[in-house]
Amino acid sequence: MTALARRELLALTAAGVPLAALGSTLLASGANAATTPTTLLHDATLPDARRFAARAAQLGQTSQALAGDAVRQAQALFARCPQVVFGVSRASDRLLFAEVAREAGYEELVQIAQRAGCIHESRCRSGAEAFAALARASGPNWPRAFAELALGAAPLTDALEIQGADAPTSFSWVLRRKG
Secondary structure: OOHHHHHHHHHHHHOOOOHHHHHHHHOOOOOOOOOEEEEEEEOOOOHHHHHHHHHHHHOOOOOEEOOOOHHHHHHHHHHOOEEEEEEEEOHHHHHHHHHHHHHOOEEEEEEEEEEOOEEEEEEEOOOOOHHHHHHHHHHHHHHHHHHHHHHOOOOOOOOOOOOOOOOOOEEEEEEEEOO
Protein backbone atom coordinates (compact mmCIF):
# COMPACT_ATOMS: atom_id res chain seq x y z
CA MET A 1 0.00 0.00 0.00
CA THR A 2 1.20 3.50 -0.69
CA ALA A 3 1.07 6.16 2.01
CA LEU A 4 -1.94 7.72 0.31
CA ALA A 5 -3.70 4.38 0.14
CA ARG A 6 -3.04 3.81 3.84
CA ARG A 7 -4.48 7.23 4.64
CA GLU A 8 -7.56 6.47 2.56
CA LEU A 9 -8.03 3.15 4.30
CA LEU A 10 -7.54 4.74 7.70
CA ALA A 11 -10.01 7.47 6.77
CA LEU A 12 -12.58 4.84 5.79
CA THR A 13 -12.07 3.02 9.07
CA ALA A 14 -12.15 6.21 11.12
CA ALA A 15 -15.29 7.33 9.33
CA GLY A 16 -17.00 4.12 10.41
CA VAL A 17 -17.26 2.53 6.99
CA PRO A 18 -16.23 -1.07 7.75
CA LEU A 19 -16.91 -3.88 5.33
CA ALA A 20 -20.07 -4.67 7.27
CA ALA A 21 -21.45 -1.25 6.34
CA LEU A 22 -20.70 -1.91 2.68
CA GLY A 23 -22.53 -5.20 3.05
CA SER A 24 -25.59 -3.42 4.39
CA THR A 25 -25.48 -1.12 1.35
CA LEU A 26 -25.48 -4.17 -0.88
CA LEU A 27 -28.34 -5.91 0.84
CA ALA A 28 -30.46 -2.81 1.42
CA SER A 29 -33.27 -4.34 -0.58
CA GLY A 30 -33.42 -7.35 1.75
CA ALA A 31 -32.91 -11.01 0.95
CA ASN A 32 -35.52 -13.71 1.31
CA ALA A 33 -35.46 -17.49 1.27
CA ALA A 34 -36.04 -17.62 -2.50
CA THR A 35 -32.89 -15.66 -3.35
CA THR A 36 -29.24 -16.61 -3.60
CA PRO A 37 -27.32 -14.04 -1.55
CA THR A 38 -24.21 -13.44 -3.71
CA THR A 39 -23.12 -14.62 -7.13
CA LEU A 40 -19.65 -14.03 -8.55
CA LEU A 41 -18.75 -13.79 -12.25
CA HIS A 42 -15.46 -13.32 -14.05
CA ASP A 43 -13.93 -13.22 -17.52
CA ALA A 44 -11.25 -15.93 -17.43
CA THR A 45 -9.29 -14.19 -20.20
CA LEU A 46 -8.46 -11.22 -17.93
CA PRO A 47 -5.62 -11.53 -15.39
CA ASP A 48 -7.50 -9.34 -12.86
CA ALA A 49 -10.62 -11.46 -13.19
CA ARG A 50 -8.63 -14.66 -12.67
CA ARG A 51 -7.12 -13.19 -9.47
CA PHE A 52 -10.64 -12.25 -8.31
CA ALA A 53 -11.84 -15.82 -8.97
CA ALA A 54 -8.77 -17.34 -7.30
CA ARG A 55 -9.31 -15.32 -4.11
CA ALA A 56 -13.00 -16.25 -4.10
CA ALA A 57 -12.01 -19.92 -4.40
CA GLN A 58 -9.60 -19.52 -1.47
CA LEU A 59 -12.55 -18.17 0.50
CA GLY A 60 -14.71 -21.16 -0.46
CA GLN A 61 -16.93 -19.75 -3.21
CA THR A 62 -16.72 -20.40 -6.92
CA SER A 63 -16.84 -17.55 -9.37
CA GLN A 64 -18.68 -18.47 -12.55
CA ALA A 65 -16.61 -17.90 -15.70
CA LEU A 66 -18.27 -16.02 -18.52
CA ALA A 67 -18.67 -18.42 -21.42
CA GLY A 68 -20.69 -18.64 -24.59
CA ASP A 69 -23.65 -16.35 -25.19
CA ALA A 70 -23.43 -13.64 -22.53
CA VAL A 71 -27.11 -12.66 -22.84
CA ARG A 72 -28.31 -16.24 -22.30
CA GLN A 73 -25.87 -16.68 -19.43
CA ALA A 74 -27.13 -13.46 -17.84
CA GLN A 75 -30.78 -14.46 -18.28
CA ALA A 76 -30.11 -17.85 -16.67
CA LEU A 77 -28.23 -16.19 -13.82
CA PHE A 78 -30.93 -13.64 -13.03
CA ALA A 79 -33.64 -16.31 -13.26
CA ARG A 80 -32.02 -17.76 -10.10
CA CYS A 81 -32.68 -14.40 -8.36
CA PRO A 82 -29.33 -13.70 -6.70
CA GLN A 83 -29.51 -10.81 -4.26
CA VAL A 84 -26.17 -9.34 -5.39
CA VAL A 85 -23.89 -10.06 -8.35
CA PHE A 86 -20.20 -9.14 -8.28
CA GLY A 87 -18.37 -9.30 -11.60
CA VAL A 88 -14.99 -8.59 -13.13
CA SER A 89 -15.09 -8.46 -16.92
CA ARG A 90 -14.58 -6.38 -20.03
CA ALA A 91 -16.79 -3.37 -20.65
CA SER A 92 -18.89 -5.17 -23.27
CA ASP A 93 -19.88 -8.00 -20.90
CA ARG A 94 -20.59 -5.53 -18.10
CA LEU A 95 -22.96 -3.67 -20.41
CA LEU A 96 -24.77 -6.86 -21.48
CA PHE A 97 -25.16 -8.12 -17.91
CA ALA A 98 -26.31 -4.69 -16.70
CA GLU A 99 -28.98 -4.52 -19.42
CA VAL A 100 -30.34 -8.00 -18.68
CA ALA A 101 -30.17 -7.18 -14.96
CA ARG A 102 -32.29 -4.02 -15.43
CA GLU A 103 -34.91 -6.05 -17.27
CA ALA A 104 -34.91 -8.55 -14.38
CA GLY A 105 -35.37 -5.87 -11.70
CA TYR A 106 -31.78 -5.11 -10.71
CA GLU A 107 -29.82 -1.89 -10.52
CA GLU A 108 -26.14 -1.24 -11.06
CA LEU A 109 -24.67 -0.22 -7.73
CA VAL A 110 -21.01 0.10 -8.68
CA GLN A 111 -18.90 0.27 -11.84
CA ILE A 112 -15.14 0.74 -11.59
CA ALA A 113 -12.74 0.65 -14.54
CA GLN A 114 -9.21 -0.44 -13.68
CA ARG A 115 -6.03 -0.63 -15.73
CA ALA A 116 -2.58 -1.56 -14.41
CA GLY A 117 -3.73 -1.22 -10.81
CA CYS A 118 -5.16 2.27 -11.28
CA ILE A 119 -8.77 3.37 -11.26
CA HIS A 120 -9.64 5.15 -14.48
CA GLU A 121 -13.26 5.79 -13.71
CA SER A 122 -15.74 4.91 -11.04
CA ARG A 123 -19.47 5.32 -10.84
CA CYS A 124 -21.22 4.45 -7.62
CA ARG A 125 -24.78 4.98 -6.49
CA SER A 126 -25.28 7.15 -3.46
CA GLY A 127 -24.14 5.30 -0.35
CA ALA A 128 -21.75 3.03 -2.27
CA GLU A 129 -18.84 5.44 -2.78
CA ALA A 130 -16.77 3.41 -0.33
CA PHE A 131 -16.35 0.76 -3.05
CA ALA A 132 -14.21 3.15 -5.10
CA ALA A 133 -12.26 4.20 -2.00
CA LEU A 134 -11.61 0.54 -1.17
CA ALA A 135 -10.43 -0.11 -4.75
CA ARG A 136 -8.08 2.89 -4.61
CA ALA A 137 -6.72 1.88 -1.20
CA SER A 138 -6.13 -1.70 -2.41
CA GLY A 139 -4.04 -0.61 -5.41
CA PRO A 140 -2.92 -3.58 -7.49
CA ASN A 141 -4.55 -5.94 -4.97
CA TRP A 142 -8.03 -4.69 -5.88
CA PRO A 143 -9.21 -8.02 -7.44
CA ARG A 144 -8.56 -9.80 -4.13
CA ALA A 145 -10.10 -6.96 -2.12
CA PHE A 146 -13.19 -7.07 -4.36
CA ALA A 147 -13.59 -10.83 -3.75
CA GLU A 148 -13.10 -10.32 -0.02
CA LEU A 149 -15.75 -7.60 0.00
CA ALA A 150 -18.14 -9.78 -1.99
CA LEU A 151 -17.78 -12.60 0.50
CA GLY A 152 -17.41 -10.58 3.70
CA ALA A 153 -13.91 -11.93 4.39
CA ALA A 154 -11.03 -10.41 6.30
CA PRO A 155 -8.49 -8.82 3.95
CA LEU A 156 -5.08 -10.37 3.31
CA THR A 157 -2.06 -8.32 4.26
CA ASP A 158 0.66 -10.05 2.28
CA ALA A 159 2.83 -8.68 -0.54
CA LEU A 160 1.41 -6.50 -3.27
CA GLU A 161 0.62 -8.10 -6.59
CA ILE A 162 2.21 -6.49 -9.61
CA GLN A 163 0.20 -6.05 -12.77
CA GLY A 164 1.82 -5.34 -16.12
CA ALA A 165 1.23 -1.98 -17.77
CA ASP A 166 -0.05 -3.78 -20.86
CA ALA A 167 -2.87 -5.52 -18.98
CA PRO A 168 -6.28 -4.89 -20.56
CA THR A 169 -8.79 -2.64 -18.85
CA SER A 170 -11.14 -4.59 -16.65
CA PHE A 171 -14.33 -3.51 -14.96
CA SER A 172 -15.46 -4.50 -11.52
CA TRP A 173 -19.16 -4.10 -11.03
CA VAL A 174 -21.98 -4.87 -8.62
CA LEU A 175 -25.62 -5.43 -9.52
CA ARG A 176 -28.21 -5.42 -6.73
CA ARG A 177 -31.79 -6.63 -6.75
CA LYS A 178 -34.24 -3.73 -6.40
CA GLY A 179 -37.03 -3.62 -3.90
